[in-house]
Amino acid sequence: MGAYDQLRRKLEARFGRAGVIGDPVGRMLYEYDGGVDRATPDLVVFPQTREDVIAAVKLAHQAGAPLIPRGAGTGLSGGAVAREGGVILSLNRMRRIVEVDVENLRARVEPGVVNLEFSDQIAPTGFYFVPDPSSQKACTIGGNVAENSGGPHTLAYGVTVNHVTGLEIVLADGAVARLGGKTAECQGYDLVGPLVGSEGTLAIVTEITVKLTRRPEAARTLLAIYDAAEQAAATVSAITAEGIVPAALEMFDGFSLRAVEAYIHAGYPLDSAAVLLIEVEGLEEEVEEQAAAIEQVCARAGARETRRARDEAERAKLWLGRKHAFGAMGRLSSNFYVMDGVIPRTKIGAVLAGIERISAASGLRIGNIFHAGDGNLHPLVFFDQRVPGQFEAARAASEDIIRLCVEMGGSITGEHGVGMEKDGLMPLIFSEADLDFMRAVKQVFNPEGKLNPGKLLPTYRSCRETALAAAPAGAAARL
Amino acid sequence: MTQDAIAAGVEALLGKGGVGEGAGAACRALPADAEQTAALVAWARAARLPLAVGHGATIALAMGSERTLSGAVRLDLARLARVRFYEPQDLTIGLEAGLTAGAIAAELARAQQCLPLDVAGGDAARLGAILAAHRSGPLRHYYGTVRDFTIGIEFVTAAGKLTHGGGRVVKNVAGYDLMRLMIGAQGTLGVITAANFKVFPRPAETETWGWGLAGWEQAEALRGALLRHPGRPLALELCGPPLRAYLRFGGGAGARARWRRELAALSRHAGSEAEAVADEGAFWREYGAAASGAQRWRLVAPAGRGVAALRALEGFAAAQGRALRWRGRLGLGVFELELAPELEGRPALDWREAARRVHPEARLMRDDEPIETVLDGSGADLALMRKLRAAVGA
Numbered sequence: 057m058g059a060y061d062q063l064r065r066k067l068e069a070r071f072g073r074a075g076v077i078g079d080p081v082g083r084m085l086y087e088y089d090g091g092v093d094r095a096t097p098d099l100v101v102f103p104q105t106r107e108d109v110i111a112a113v114k115l116a117h118q119a120g121a122p123l124i125p126r127g128a129g130t131g132l133s134g135g136a137v138a139r140e141g142g143v144i145l146s147l148n149r150m151r152r153i154v155e156v157d158v159e160n161l162r163a164r165v166e167p168g169v170v171n172l173e174f175s176d177q178i179a180p181t182g183f184y185f186v187p188d189p190s191s192q193k194a195c196t197i198g199g200n201v202a203e204n205s206g207g208p209h210t211l212a213y214g215v216t217v218n219h220v221t222g223l224e225i226v227l228a229d230g231a232v233a234r235l236g237g238k239t240a241e242c243q244g245y246d247l248v249g250p251l252v253g254s255e256g257t258l259a260i261v262t263e264i265t266v267k268l269t270r271r272p273e274a275a276r277t278l279l280a281i282y283d284a285a286e287q288a289a290a291t292v293s294a295i296t297a298e299g300i301v302p303a304a305l306e307m308f309d310g311f312s313l314r315a316v317e318a319y320i321h322a323g324y325p326l327d328s329a330a331v332l333l334i335e336v337e338g339l340e341e342e343v344e345e346q347a348a349a350i351e352q353v354c355a356r357a358g359a360r361e362t363r364r365a366r367d368e369a370e371r372a373k374l375w376l377g378r379k380h381a382f383g384a385m386g387r388l389s390s391n392f393y394v395m396d397g398v399i400p401r402t403k404i405g406a407v408l409a410g411i412e413r414i415s416a417a418s419g420l421r422i423g424n425i426f427h428a429g430d431g432n433l434h435p436l437v438f439f440d441q442r443v444p445g446q447f448e449a450a451r452a453a454s455e456d457i458i459r460l461c462v463e464m465g466g467s468i469t470g471e472h473g474v475g476m477e478k479d480g481l482m483p484l485i486f487s488e489a490d491l492d493f494m495r496a497v498k499q500v501f502n503p504e505g506k507l508n509p510g511k512l513l514p515t516y517r518s519c520r521e522t523a524l525a526a527a528p529a530g531a532a533a534r535l
Numbered sequence: 536m537t538q539d540a541i542a543a544g545v546e547a548l549l550g551k552g553g554v555g556e557g558a559g560a561a562c563r564a565l566p567a568d569a570e571q572t573a574a575l576v577a578w579a580r581a582a583r584l585p586l587a588v589g590h591g592a593t594i595a596l597a598m599g600s601e602r603t604l605s606g607a608v609r610l611d612l613a614r615l616a617r618v619r620f621y622e623p624q625d626l627t628i629g630l631e632a633g634l635t636a637g638a639i640a641a642e643l644a645r646a647q648q649c650l651p652l653d654v655a656g657g658d659a660a661r662l663g664a665i666l667a668a669h670r671s672g673p674l675r676h677y678y679g680t681v682r683d684f685t686i687g688i689e690f691v692t693a694a695g696k697l698t699h700g701g702g703r704v705v706k707n708v709a710g711y712d713l714m715r716l717m718i719g720a721q722g723t724l725g726v727i728t729a730a731n732f733k734v735f736p737r738p739a740e741t742e743t744w745g746w747g748l749a750g751w752e753q754a755e756a757l758r759g760a761l762l763r764h765p766g767r768p769l770a771l772e773l774c775g776p777p778l779r780a781y782l783r784f785g786g787g788a789g790a791r792a793r794w795r796r797e798l799a800a801l802s803r804h805a806g807s808e809a810e811a812v813a814d815e816g817a818f819w820r821e822y823g824a825a826a827s828g829a830q831r832w833r834l835v836a837p838a839g840r841g842v843a844a845l846r847a848l849e850g851f852a853a854a855q856g857r858a859l860r861w862r863g864r865l866g867l868g869v870f871e872l873e874l875a876p877e878l879e880g881r882p883a884l885d886w887r888e889a890a891r892r893v894h895p896e897a898r899l900m901r902d903d904e905p906i907e908t909v910l911d912g913s914g915a916d917l918a919l920m921r922k923l924r925a926a927v928g929a
C-alpha cells in the first residue's frame with residue numbers, strides 16, 4: 057500500500073493511532089456495506105468534529121486520495137464502499153444533537169446521529185423526525201440525507217428531502233459552506249435539494265437542520281388478507297382513488313409473509329396469498345373515518361378479511377413483522393440480494409407477475425416485501441454464494457426486474473440509491489444530455505472527482521453498460 | 536441583427552404561428568413544443584441574442600445576465616399547453632409549462648384531484664412561472680410547495696439541450712434532484728418546458744374560520760397553540776391590516792366536527808370568537824388575488840419568528856409614513872408584503888436590516904428581485920451558486 061504510508065502517518069499525527077485504521081484486518085471490516093459489493097479501503101479515519109473532518113479532507117486532498125464518507129454502513133447500493141480504494145471517512149462518531157428548537161420546528165444534528173435515537177431522544181417534546189427507514193435503529197441521519205431515504209411512513213409525509221432545510225457541508229478541498237437553514241426556503245438556488253440524495257459525491261455533510269413534526273394523536277393499523285396477490289395490488293390504487301393517503305401501505309407476497317410469520321409470529325395467515333399492512337394517522341375522528349373507509353375498499357377489492365389492531369400491543373406486533381422482515385428472510389437462505397425499484401402503483405399486479413416469470417426463468421426464489429403505497433418494490437432474490445454462478449444469476453435476475461420497472465414507466469431506485477450497484481443502469485432512464493447536466497453539477501462541488509468516486513454517475517464501461525447500449529439509450533428518458 | 540432579421544430568423548425556425556409582437560423585445564417567439572424551444576435557444580445562443588423567458592404579463596425573466604429587453608427575443612411558452620399524461624389512479628400528471636393553474640385545476644377536477652397551485656395571480660398564473668419563481672400560496676401549510684410535489688422536470692439548457700431530471704413515479708432517488716434545483720432558479724439555469732407531479736385527492740369538504748385579532752400577541756398565541764396541536768390543517772394564514780387569522784381544515788364529517796370543537800380553545804388564544812367564512816371558494820379566490828400596484832416583498836423567517844419580524848416591519852413602515860399590508864403562512868414564517876410608497880436606496884437597506892435584527896436568518900426579498908442580485912452577495916453558499924450558474928447557465 058506504500059502510497060498511503062505517508063498519508064497514514066499524517067492522519068495518525070492528527071487523529072492519534074486510535075483514530076485511524078490502516079492494518080489489513082481492520083480495513084477488511086470496511087470492505088462492504090449492507091449491499092453485495094466489496095472493495096478494501098486503504099485507510100479509515102474517525103473524525104469527531106467538523107474541524108476533524110476539514111483536517112482529514114485536506115490531508116486526503118493533498119495526497120490526491122479518494123475520500124468515501126460513511127455513516128453506519130447499512131446502505132444497500134455500495135455507496136460507502138471504497139470502489140477505488142482510498143480513505144473512508146467514518147462519521148458515526150459525530151453524534152451530537154446540536155440544538156432542538158421546537159418553536160421554529162427545527163433541530164440541528166451531526167451526521168452520525170442514529171435515526172431512531174434522535175426521535176427517541178426528542179420524544180418528550182411531542183415531536184419527531186419523520187423519515188423512518190426500516191434500518192432506523194442503526195442508520196445515521198447523515199446516511200439518510202446522502203441517500204434521501206424513505207421508510208414505511210414516508211408515504212403521506214414525504215422522504216428525507218422533504219424534512220431537511222439546512223446543511224453544513226465540507227467540500228473536497230476542505231472549504232465549508234452552509235446551505236439553507238431554519239427557514240422554509242432559502243435565497244438563490246435550492247442547493248439543499250440536490251445535496252440530499254447526492255450519495256457523498258458532492259460534499260461531506262457535517263450538520264443537518266431537520267424539520268420537527270408533531271406526533272399524530274391517533275393511528276389505526278389494519279391487516280388486509282388476500283387469497284390472490286392481484287387483489288391486494290388492486291387495493292393499493294383503490295385506496296388512493298378513495299381520496300385517502302395512508303401514512304403507510306406495505307405489502308407482503310405469500311412466500312414472504314410465510315417466511316416472516318415462521319420467525320416473528322406477527323399473525324399473518326399462513327394460507328394467504330398476500331397481505332397489506334395499512335396504517336392511517338391523524339386526529340382520532342379522522343383515523344376512525346379513514347379506517348372504516350379502507351375496510352370497505354379492501355372488502356370490495358376482494359380481501360378475505362381485514363383485521364384491525366385493537367391496541368398498541370397488537371399494532372406493534374403487526375409492525376414487528378415488517379421491521380424484522382429482512383432478518384426473517386435471512387433465515388431462509390445464506391444470501392439474498394435486496395433490489396429497489398419503483399413503478400406506478402397501478403402496475404403492481406403486472407410487475408409482480410413479471411417477477412414471478414423472472415424467478416421461474418432464473419431458478420431463483422424471489423420474495424416481495426415492499427412499500428406498495430408509493431410503488432416502491434423491494435424484491436429479495438435468494439441465492440447461495442457457495443454455488444458457482446448463483447451470485448451472477450441473482451444479479452442478472454435483479455437487473456431484469458429493474459428493466460421491467462423501467463419499461464412500466466418507473467425508476468431504477470426509490471430509496472436505496474444508485475451507488476456502485478446501479479451506476480451502469482443510469483442510461484436506462486437518463487439520456488446523455490441529462491447525465492451531462494448532472495456531471496456539470498458534480499464538477500462544481502467535486503471537480504477532481506475524489507469524493508466517493510465511481511458512484512451515482514456512470515463512469516465504468518462495464519459489460520452491463522455495453523449490454524445497455526443495445527437498448528435504445530435514454531428511450532425512457534423523455535418525460 | 537435588426538429587429539426584422541430577428542423576427543425572420545424566429546419564423547424560419549418556428550413557422551408562422553411561432554412569432555409575435557415583442558412587447559419591448561425584438562420579437563416574441565412562441566415555440567410549439569419542447570423540441571422547438573430547444574432549437575430556438577440554441578439558435579439565439581449562436582446568434583448571441585439575449586433571451587427573455589416570459590409568460591405573458593405574469594413574469595419576465597432573463598436567461599443570461601442580459602436583462603434589457605430591447606434587442607432580445609422574448610420566449611413565450613403559451614403554446615406548450617398540453618397535458619402529457621394523466622393517471623388518476625397513480626396520482627400523477629405530466630404538464631407543459633404554458634398551462635395555467637386554472638386549466639390544470641379543471642383537468643384534475645375530473646377525477647376529484649388537485650394540485651395546490653393557489654398562488655397570487657390565481658387561475659391565470661402559468662405553470663412555468665410558478666415553477667421558475669417558486670411561488671406558493673396558503674395551501675403550502677399542508678402540502679408544501681411545488682418543490683415538494685414535482686417528481687420530474689424537463690428543461691432546455693443554455694446550450695439548447697433538452698434535459699430532464701426525475702421521472703414519472705412518486706418516489707425516485709436516481710441521480711441528483713434537478714427538480715428542486717430548477718424550481719426557483721428564475722430560468723437562469725435553463726428554461727422549464729414541462730414537469731411531472733404527484734397530485735392529491737381533493738379534500739371532500741373543507742371549512743374556513745377566521746378571527747379578528749386585537750394585536751400581535753394574539754397572533755403569536757394562536758400560532759403557538761396550533762404548533763402543538765396534533766391536527767394538520769390545510770391552511771393557517773395571517774393577514775392585515777386589520778390583523779386577522781384564518782384556519783382552513785378538511786376531512787370527513789367526524790374530523791371536521793372535531794376541529795369545530797377545537798375552535799373554542801383556539802379562540803381563547805386568539806382573544807375573539809371564531810367566525811365561519813360563508814363562501815369559502817370565493818373567499819380564497821379573492822384572498823390570493825394580487826392587490827394594488829404597491830411594491831411587493833417576500834418575508835421569510837424561521838417559523839417561530841415570523842410574527843416578530845412582521846411586527847418589526849410594521850413599526851418600520853409606520854415610522855416611515857408608509858402603508859404596509861401583509862398576508863402569509865403563520866405556521867411557516869413565509870409572508871407576502873405590499874409596501875407603498877416604494878422604498879429605494881438607504882431606506883430599503885434599513886428595511887431589510889429591520890427583519891434581520893429579529894433573527895439573523897429572517898430575510899426580505901423583493902418579489903421581482905433578479906437572482907443575479909441575490910447571487911452577488913458574499914458567502915460560500917452564494918459562491919457555489921455562482922459557480923453552478925457559470926457551469927450550466929448562460
Ligand SMILES: Cc1cc2nc3c(=O)[nH]c(=O)nc-3n(C[C@H](O)[C@H](O)[C@H](O)COP(=O)(O)OP(=O)(O)OC[C@H]3O[C@@H](n4cnc5c(N)ncnc54)[C@H](O)[C@@H]3O)c2cc1C
Pocket residue numbers: 089090124125126127128129130131132134135136147167188189190191194195196197198199200201202203204205206207208255256257259260261262382471472508
Ligand atoms: C435491513 C435494512 C433495511 C433498510 N430499510 C430501508 C428503508 O426502509 N428505506 C431506505 O431508504 N433505506 C433502507 N435501508 C438502506 C439504508 O439503511 C439507508 O440508505 C440509510 O440511510 C443509510 O444510512 P447509513 O448511515 O448506514 O449510511 P452508509 O451506508 O454508511 O452510507 C450511505 C451513503 O451515504 C454517504 N454518506 C454517509 N454519511 C455521509 C455524510 N455525512 N456526508 C456525505 N455522505 C455521506 C456514503 O458515502 C454512502 O454513499 C435499509 C438497509 C437495511 C440493511
